[in-house]
Amino acid sequence: MSLTVRGAKCGACINRIESAVKALPGIERARLNLSTGDLEVGWRGNLKAPKIVAAVTALGYGVSPRDQDQGASDEQREERSLLIALGVAGFAMANIMLLSVSIWAGAGEMGQTTRTMLHGISGVIALPAIIFSGRVFFVSAWNVLKRGHANMDVPISLALIIAFCVSVSETLRGGADAYFDASVMLLFFLLIGRFLDARVRRKAHASARDLAAMAHRTVMRLDARGSARSVRASEINPGDQILLAPGERAVVDMKIDQGASDVDESLATGESLARSATPGMHLLAGTVNLSQPLTGTALAAASDSLLADMARMLEAGEQRRSTYRRIADRAVSLYVPFVHTSALLAFIGWLLAGAGVNEALLIGVSTLIITCPCALALAAPVTQVVAAGRLFRSGTFLKSGDALERLAQCDYIIFDKTGTLTLGTPKLTGEISSENLQVAAELARASRHPLSRAIVDAAGAGPIALNVREFAGLGLEGIVRGAPARLGSADWVGVDSGRGDRSSLWFSQAGKEPVHFQFGDHLLDEAAETIERLQRAGYGIEIVSGDRSETVEIVARTLGIDSWSAASSPRDKVNRLEALQAQGHKVLMVGDGLNDAGALALAHASLAPGGAMDVSQSASDAIYSGGLAALPRLISVAKQARSVMIENFAFAAAYNLVAVPVAITGHATPLVAAVAMSTSSILVSLNALRLNAMRESL
Numbered sequence: 001m002s003l004t005v006r007g008a009k010c011g012a013c014i015n016r017i018e019s020a021v022k023a024l025p026g027i028e029r030a031r032l033n034l035s036t037g038d039l040e041v042g043w044r045g046n047l048k049a050p051k052i053v054a055a056v057t058a059l060g061y062g063v064s065p066r067d068q069d070q071g072a073s074d075e076q077r078e079e080r081s082l083l084i085a086l087g088v089a090g091f092a093m094a095n096i097m098l099l100s101v102s103i104w105a106g107a108g109e110m111g112q113t114t115r116t117m118l119h120g121i122s123g124v125i126a127l128p129a130i131i132f133s134g135r136v137f138f139v140s141a142w143n144v145l146k147r148g149h150a151n152m153d154v155p156i157s158l159a160l161i162i163a164f165c166v167s168v169s170e171t172l173r174g175g176a177d178a179y180f181d182a183s184v185m186l187l188f189f190l191l192i193g194r195f196l197d198a199r200v201r202r203k204a205h206a207s208a209r210d211l212a213a214m215a216h217r218t219v220m221r222l223d224a225r226g227s228a229r230s231v232r233a234s235e236i237n238p239g240d241q242i243l244l245a246p247g248e249r250a251v252v253d254m255k256i257d258q259g260a261s262d263v264d265e266s267l268a269t270g271e272s273l274a275r276s277a278t279p280g281m282h283l284l285a286g287t288v289n290l291s292q293p294l295t296g297t298a299l300a301a302a303s304d305s306l307l308a309d310m311a312r313m314l315e316a317g318e319q320r321r322s323t324y325r326r327i328a329d330r331a332v333s334l335y336v337p338f339v340h341t342s343a344l345l346a347f348i349g350w351l352l353a354g355a356g357v358n359e360a361l362l363i364g365v366s367t368l369i370i371t372c373p374c375a376l377a378l379a380a381p382v383t384q385v386v387a388a389g390r391l392f393r394s395g396t397f398l399k400s401g402d403a404l405e406r407l408a409q410c411d412y413i414i415f416d417k418t419g420t421l422t423l424g425t426p427k428l429t430g431e432i433s434s435e436n437l438q439v440a441a442e443l444a445r446a447s448r449h450p451l452s453r454a455i456v457d458a459a460g461a462g463p464i465a466l467n468v469r470e471f472a473g474l475g476l477e478g479i480v481r482g483a484p485a486r487l488g489s490a491d492w493v494g495v496d497s498g499r500g501d502r503s504s505l506w507f508s509q510a511g512k513e514p515v516h517f518q519f520g521d522h523l524l525d526e527a528a529e530t531i532e533r534l535q536r537a538g539y540g541i542e543i544v545s546g547d548r549s550e551t552v553e554i555v556a557r558t559l560g561i562d563s564w565s566a567a568s569s570p571r572d573k574v575n576r577l578e579a580l581q582a583q584g585h586k587v588l589m590v591g592d593g594l595n596d597a598g599a600l601a602l603a604h605a606s607l608a609p610g611g612a613m614d615v616s617q618s619a620s621d622a623i624y625s626g627g628l629a630a631l632p633r634l635i636s637v638a639k640q641a642r643s644v645m646i647e648n649f650a651f652a653a654a655y656n657l658v659a660v661p662v663a664i665t666g667h668a669t670p671l672v673a674a675v676a677m678s679t680s681s682i683l684v685s686l687n688a689l690r691l692n693a694m695r696e697s698l
Contacts, residue, residue, distance in 0.1 A: 006062035060143035085133040092129030260472035261292040276473030367663040379648035403621035407638035416591035417545035426519040
């Protein structure tokens with residue numbers, strides 16, 4: 001059973017939900033994907049589905065049947081809701097800070113009535129902002145508290161409520177101290193983190209949805225009388241007869257029964273050249289039929305096809321990434337208990353020392369507020385924003401909040417070949433006269449074959465031959481400028497077959513010498529220099545491609561790469577990644593095809609070029625343009641950003657070591673607290689801005 005769980009925010013949520021489900025009788029597996037919210041449950045016996053749902057809802061989480069479209073809609077609504085809450089909190093914070101500056105600036109001369117009035121206006125602004133924007137944390141905290149549990153939203157809600165209540169108390173009794181500004185500022189920064197997390201989860205889920213959309217297209221199914229009827233791919237069963245028209249993509253694995261055609265398997269295997277498909281051959285889901293209709297037998301249901309298998313690999317990769325603990329997560333796990341324990345001890349200590357409840361509570365809240373995690377909250381986001389801005393200006397789009405950290409940790413890089421190290425499409429090579437090119441192009445314009453398209457690209461626009469017929473696996477035949485002509489394999493035009501191969505075409509016309517057209521998949525301009533820079537920096541480099549062995553070997557030898565493998569299926573690529581990770585390597589995967597999507601999701605970090613498939617782009621951490629020269633720049637910025645991030649966290653820790661004693665001893669006035677918080681935030685931001693001036697280290 002597949003369910004969608006709402007409200008899971010951290011690794012502790014995963015453990016709590018999976019443990020509760022696994023405790024039920026007969027459960028064999030329970031796996032929650034934090035990125036997508038998908039809970040997969042398998043069991044044997046008489047256990048009823050409502051009991052599984054009840055086990056999760058009892059913990060305070062929402063549960064619903066898994067629905068790809070509904071999931072996307074819910075995620076977009078959540079993101080929009082968080083953005084609105086963030087805007088409200090930011091607007092309130094800006095206005096309250098203006099009033100607070102007036103109070104601090106006139107602390108020595110301002111009368112009590114004026115100060116109380118300004119505090120009151122601040123409270124009137126803060127109350128609706130905290131109620132509206134803070135409901136994200138309040139609802140989550142209440143849902144777990146009423147079931148006897150706790151999560152990170154509980155101390156957050158407590159801090160917001162206590163700070164506001166003490167500020168109201170101080171305002172009503174005419175006190176000098178109120179913390180409306182600090183409470184709303186804390187809410188604003190917390191919402192930034194929650195919004196960024198929601199966006200990352202939606203982007204992570206997009207890759208699985210893109211693949212699911214491809215797998216849920218319609219299929220032409222033939223009945224016993226040979227009549228064709230359009231049905232959803234999910235309705236196809238093994239043994240069903242299928243009609244695959246020219247230009248259509250197979251969405252289930254199938255065996256060809258009738259017909260012959262050229263097929264493009266680049267999506268499934270990475271093979272850049274078309275293949276001739278004849279009766280008895282198998283087609284993988286994702287293959288495109290190029291020329292003639294094919295009929296065949298479904299070998300598996302859509303849920304067991306290559307596309308479904310890649311969707312499962314994507315989900316497994318996202319699940320593994322969701323368990324990655326960022327530097328910020330590790331810092332917060334130490335910071336929050338420290339701050340809240342310090343505030344509680346300060347409150348108890350002052351009570352025992354003879355202070356009144358109100359005074360002790362004020363000092364406890366002062367401790368909580370002066371250590372408001374502004375510097376800590378900014379340490380990672382501001383560094384990521386500066387780094388992402390620098391990369392964006394150079395043509396690289398960073399998608400994931402923790403991608404920089406994972407990129408900086410990688411020590412081994414796997415490249416797909418086609419479209420990553422090479423152009424990915426055949427190009428005409430050698431010297432061909434303009435006359436021969438234009439004549440052959442008249443036949444080629446009638447075909448979808450990749451080699452024919454390469455001739456057309458070289459020749460440009462022009463007329464099309466008459467009476468063109470295409471013969472799968474052979475070539476084209478038609479009337480060109482009044483004379484019969486052929487374009488295709490060596491055998492098709494009557495040339496010695498030993499002189500031709502899959503990467504060449506021949507053109508013949510009555511009374512003329514046959515013309516040989518040769519094609520190649522050229523290396524990208526920056527490939528050799530980029531590989532050399534990465535090898536010099538100490539990275540292990542390997543090519544894992546679905547293309548033919550002879551083609552991959554030529555590319556590897558040209559680039560000086562010793563480790564390579566060819567004819568690799570999507571599962572082979574994932575297996576190679578897992579083998580390297582078992583050896584202790586942190587692997588960076590660079591690929592552009594559907595057959596790379598599973599490996600891109602599974603890798604410690606992953607990159608895709610701007611021309612990659614949508615699914616591959618969704619599964620990757622960053623999308624680069626401008627060629628392979630972007631890779632050393634991206635890795636260099638990632639390493640520098642990680643160093644700056646660690647420096648920022650070190651500063652935040654040092655700040656708290658100084659600020660906590662000041663607050664506990666009762667010396668933290670509102671002015672001191674405001675200046676300390678603002679200064680720490682400014683210093684963290686200035687340190688992050690140094691990234692713009694740093695030079696590339698690779």
